[in-house]
Amino acid sequence: MSSRTLPLLFINLGGEMLYILDQRLRAQNIPADKAKKDSTIAGWIEEDRRRVMNDIITTMFNKKFLEELFKPQELYSKKALRTVFDRLAHASIMRLNQASMDKLYDLMTMAFKYQVLLCPRPKDILLVSFNHMDAIKDFVKDTPSILSQVDETYQQLIEMYTPLCNGEFQLIRQTLLIFFQDMHIRVSIFLKDKVQNSNGRFGLPTSGPVPHGTQVPGLIRIFSCTGEEKTRLQFNNGGNYTSAIREGSFEIFGDRVTKLGTNMYSVSRPVETHMSGTSKSSTQHTKVNTAPNPLAKEELNMLARLMGGLEVQKAGSSDTAFRVNLFATDEEEEEALITRPDELSYGIINIQATKDQQVSAELTKIMGEFTDSGHQSPSSSSKGDDLLAMMDDL
Amino acid sequence: MFHKEKSIQIKNSASALYNNLSVLRIAPRRLTYFTVVHANVVNMVSASWDGLNYSHRQLQSKEPNVATSTSLIMQAAFCVLPSRELLVVTSQKGIQMYESDGSIMVYWHALDTPETPTAQAVFARGIAAVSENYVCVGVSSGAILVFDIPSKGSNITLSEVLEEHKESITDIAAECSGSQECVANLVTVDDGGSLCVWKSGEEFQLLNKIAGLDISCSSVKLWKGTVVAGYGSGQIRIYEAVTGILQSEINAHARWIYSLDIAPFSGLLLSAAEDSFVRVWHLSVTPETNSVEVAHLHNECVTDTQICGAKFCDGDGYAFAVTGYDLSEIIRYTQT
Numbered sequence: 001m002s003s004r005t006l007p008l009l010f011i012n013l014g015g016e017m018l019y020i021l022d023q024r025l026r027a028q029n030i031p032a033d034k035a036k037k038d039s040t041i042a043g044w045i046e047e048d049r050r051r052v053m054n055d056i057i058t059t060m061f062n063k064k065f066l067e068e069l070f071k072p073q074e075l076y077s078k079k080a081l082r083t084v085f086d087r088l089a090h091a092s093i094m095r096l097n098q099a100s101m102d103k104l105y106d107l108m109t110m111a112f113k114y115q116v117l118l119c120p121r122p123k124d125i126l127l128v129s130f131n132h133m134d135a136i137k138d139f140v141k142d143t144p145s146i147l148s149q150v151d152e153t154y155q156q157l158i159e160m161y162t163p164l165c166n167g168e169f170q171l172i173r174q175t176l177l178i179f180f181q182d183m184h185i186r187v188s189i190f191l192k193d194k195v196q197n198s199n200g201r202f203g204l205p206t207s208g209p210v211p212h213g214t215q216v217p218g219l220i221r222i223f224s225c226t227g228e229e230k231t232r233l234q235f236n237n238g239g240n241y242t243s244a245i246r247e248g249s250f251e252i253f254g255d256r257v258t259k260l261g262t263n264m265y266s267v268s269r270p271v272e273t274h275m276s277g278t279s280k281s282s283t284q285h286t287k288v289n290t291a292p293n294p295l296a297k298e299e300l301n302m303l304a305r306l307m308g309g310l311e312v313q314k315a316g317s318s319d320t321a322f323r324v325n326l327f328a329t330d331e332e333e334e335e336a337l338i339t340r341p342d343e344l345s346y347g348i349i350n351i352q353a354t355k356d357q358q359v360s361a362e363l364t365k366i367m368g369e370f371t372d373s374g375h376q377s378p379s380s381s382s383k384g385d386d387l388l389a390m391m392d393d394l
Numbered sequence: 395m396f397h398k399e400k401s402i403q404i405k406n407s408a409s410a411l412y413n414n415l416s417v418l419r420i421a422p423r424r425l426t427y428f429t430v431v432h433a434n435v436v437n438m439v440s441a442s443w444d445g446l447n448y449s450h451r452q453l454q455s456k457e458p459n460v461a462t463s464t465s466l467i468m469q470a471a472f473c474v475l476p477s478r479e480l481l482v483v484t485s486q487k488g489i490q491m492y493e494s495d496g497s498i499m500v501y502w503h504a505l506d507t508p509e510t511p512t513a514q515a516v517f518a519r520g521i522a523a524v525s526e527n528y529v530c531v532g533v534s535s536g537a538i539l540v541f542d543i544p545s546k547g548s549n550i551t552l553s554e555v556l557e558e559h560k561e562s563i564t565d566i567a568a569e570c571s572g573s574q575e576c577v578a579n580l581v582t583v584d585d586g587g588s589l590c591v592w593k594s595g596e597e598f599q600l601l602n603k604i605a606g607l608d609i610s611c612s613s614v615k616l617w618k619g620t621v622v623a624g625y626g627s628g629q630i631r632i633y634e635a636v637t638g639i640l641q642s643e644i645n646a647h648a649r650w651i652y653s654l655d656i657a658p659f660s661g662l663l664l665s666a667a668e669d670s671f672v673r674v675w676h677l678s679v680t681p682e683t684n685s686v687e688v689a690h691l692h693n694e695c696v697t698d699t700q701i702c703g704a705k706f707c708d709g710d711g712y713a714f715a716v717t718g719y720d721l722s723e724i725i726r727y728t729q730t
Contacts, residue, residue, distance in 0.1 A: 167585025
């Protein structure tokens with residue numbers, strides 16, 4: 001299908017991830033043993049949160065990484081993409097347990113699925129992407145170096161996507177919908193807002209404004225062979241539609257008009273998912289293919305090239321790294337890990353990079369490129385070993 | 395006018411692809427075949443008319459004799475020729491043709507796929523059987539491949555490549571009224587909304603080209619010399635095929651149209667879109683006066699579903715079937 005889908009998938013999922021992490025970081029209490037003098041506690045929290053957000057955003061918009069991302073290519077499998085986001089989430093001093101990472105990924109994917117489905121026109125996916133980009137820009141507005149990376153990405157998006165016709169956008173949308181096929185995880189916020197039904201499916205309203213470029217259904221016009229209108233008939237469209245509203249802006253700055261892709265979380269609206277009941281009736285699964293997939297190597301190579309651009313921060317000493325929990329308590333998080341239905345587990349790719357000659361050669365090559373671009377590294381070979389070892393841990 | 399019948403369950407949910415339902419009525423055996431595409435699999439169901447027997451089959455898109463190749467399927471459609479019936483499946487890698495029950499693959503045509511992916515996607519989409527012995531298939535480059543089909547066997551050959559469209563082909567339709575009088579018997583449409591009208595033969599002849607208005611045309615039908623086209627804007631436009639004169643414009647749907655169908659004996663028209671609605675219309679064409687009449691008859695709303703396929707199950711339009719994105723069933727409606 002479309003070979004231009006991956007950048008949009010990545011940026012929008014990344015944007016959702018940042019919304020969720022930002023909310024959790026604000027909501028999470030700092031344990032008492034981390035507290036210094038009373039007056040500096042607030043400063044510590046704010047500083048850490050900003051640092052985590054900056055670190056993740058810097059990694060997301062790494063030049064080499066984006067170069068790989070924007071190349072024409074088929075979409076990654078769910079497993080492969082999850083691996084990329086695992087890596088991204090750990091690009092800072094923040095740590096997430098598997099259960100929290102699973103939940104984070106569930107929320108990200110269901111949110112973007114919702115946005116793709118509800119886009120009035122396929123082209124509006126670009127507006128959704130710009131909403132995410134606008135928010136990311138706001139997260140880093142005080143850090144000029146990262147801000148310029150984000151600005152460059154706007155340019156790339158505009159260059160790549162604004163010339164596309166609406167049929168090509170529909171192909172991108174269809175490709176994304178195949179990626180999200182059969183995912184019906186229930187999300188608390190969606191259930192509360194009644195945009196998602198209790199069976200996990202999203203509500204598609206038959207009312208409201210029609211998309212830009214579409215007329216409200218109801219009119220039949222018949223023309224004579226000279227082009228004059230001969231007859232006009234009305235019919236009942238069965239819905240409650242209104243005329244289209246103004247179109248959102250496709251420039252770097254501008255009113256996007258649509259709310260899809262803006263931050264729906266806040267400190268007072270915590271994020272939760274319900275795992276029970278989703279696997280029973282509504283989803284029918286294609287048989288899980290347990291045979292070794294010869295295409296996996298191809299995908300691993302692509303993944304290795306992509307991840308070569310994701311420079312991972314050192315974990316840091318134990319008192320500076322801190323854990324973020326996406327659940328209300330540690331017990332809930334443990335419980336979630338144990339009770340997660342099998343068919344919903346993501347099966348992270350275990351890249352046995354050090355043992356696979358071809359993949360490691362690829363990675364060493366990328367590491368070599370890294371040193372050339374001026375990144376600090378004690379010596380390229382030891383950094384390469386670090387990276388390979390880290391990938392084995394994923 | 396129509397009421398809902400018992401749905402047919404399918405093994406996978408339908409993918410969001412244009413014209414994602416094909417129906418073949420086999421009267422002598424009192425059976426109907428349905429095909430629905432899910433990613434790289436075609437789900438086939440054979441349903442007996444008494445509603446008691448259902449059998450399922452799944453076809454994968456892959457090159458013959460290559461164990462691992464896999465590609466996403468764009469469309470699966472039955473092609474009915476006087477001598478035989480085929481099931482044609484188009485994907486990113488190529489075109490497969492099966493006997494209509496999906497039991498044997500009789501032909502494989504590989505597309506020129508580049509080594510490394512290019513910005514322009516490569517795939518085949520748009521399938522129609524034309525006159526006695528041709529099956530036409532569209533390609534993402536805008537080309538139309540014309541295959542010559544013998545009355546039996548697998549000696550299928552590529553007879554011609556028609557290069558007129560500049561954008562990806564979205565749908566192809568052959569004249570379905572059964573009338574031999576129509577000069578034009580094929581229409582092809584693309585992502586830019588351009589329509590080409592052809593006359594089939596040893597060399598296909600382009601009779602007319604109707605320029606698009608940059609709105610993708612996702613589904614098209616040709617009946618009694620009249621082109622009925624569904625667009626991404628939700629409009630249906632009706633043109634006289636040979637002259638290209640616009641005869642009617644309908645603001646039919648609030649979202650992108652995904653499927654059109656015509657019941658050739660009655661002139662019933664079916665339209666389905668992402669807006670959850672299936673609409674039934676009546677079309678009448680008077681070729682002598684070059685005029686058409688369109689009446690809206692009925693709406694069905696498939697709640698919370700973006701419809702991707704809708705087809706009549708018989709030539710009179712007595713019953714129709716519908717598929718939707720993420721739905722694992724074929725919903726059926728019959729006239730009351």
